[in-house]
């Protein structure tokens with residue numbers, strides 16, 4: 602079924618692995634996992650990993666010249682939309698292979714597109730392809746791919762096909778993935794970080810089924826962090842509380858007069874109100890940029906009304 606993938610990899614001496622911008626652990630786990638997988642099976646191939654970096658990137662990536670792309674195979678992982686690919690030089694490759702599990706339409710020209718939304722993580726898809734091709738795995742490969750699965754499924758909460766996913770995850774453990782070490786690496790945080798969360802946790806206000814967190818600019822005197830670390834990083838401190846159906850965080854931007862809003866709910870669709878204020882996102886997870894605290898208070902009123910209309914919701 603995946604013989605074409607094997608043929609492509611065998612055919613090229615130079616392989617460059619890309620993934621999406623601002624990578625999450627699924628993008629990095631797939632990219633680095635596949636890098637070590639190809640190296641394990643073909644010692645003499647030149648394999649490169651490229652892209653932007655953030656906290657998930659724990660090993661140095663390659664900076665390569667355009668010339669390297671000449672006659673190369675590029676593999677793009679966890680994305681199939683051109684403007685989201687990190688490092689647009691992928692276009693210089695001789696051939697492109699894409700492996701992705703998102704629902705978007707692919708706008709990259711290629712004869713080798715593997716897109717399957719029944720996979721919960723790209724790392725799961727990569728594992729399945731190369732397991733079926735009988736590639737040799739090792740500890741490092743298995744740990745990277747397992748980390749991609751753990752994070753994209755929110756620790757096995759959001760699974761498209763649980764039987765397939767557990768089967769593939771079990772295979773990775775049999776190949777040397779160590780779940781405890783991976784969990785420690787992903788979820789153990791510094792005391793300072795935990796104490797900061799405790800502060801914001803206690804700052805959340807709860808009224809009529811709503812959780813509300815408001816931060817003005819004075820917050821940056823207390824904590825030396827960027828706006829998103831608070832707005833996006835702290836919003837879910839109010840998740841998982843039975844009585845709280847919708848939770849909202851509003852944080853004054855560090856470098857402008859805007860207020861960044863992040864909104865979440867367990868079940869009630871909340872994105873329409875975000876759109877009304879110029880924002881958007883997913884049904885139960887969205888955001889908007891607001892102009893003033895008056896506007897924030899109007900928005901809170903709208904969400905209270907929505908809750909009133911959904912009295913029996915969760």
Ligand SMILES: [Mn+2]
Nearest residue numbers: 627679723753
């Ligand atoms: Mn993914």
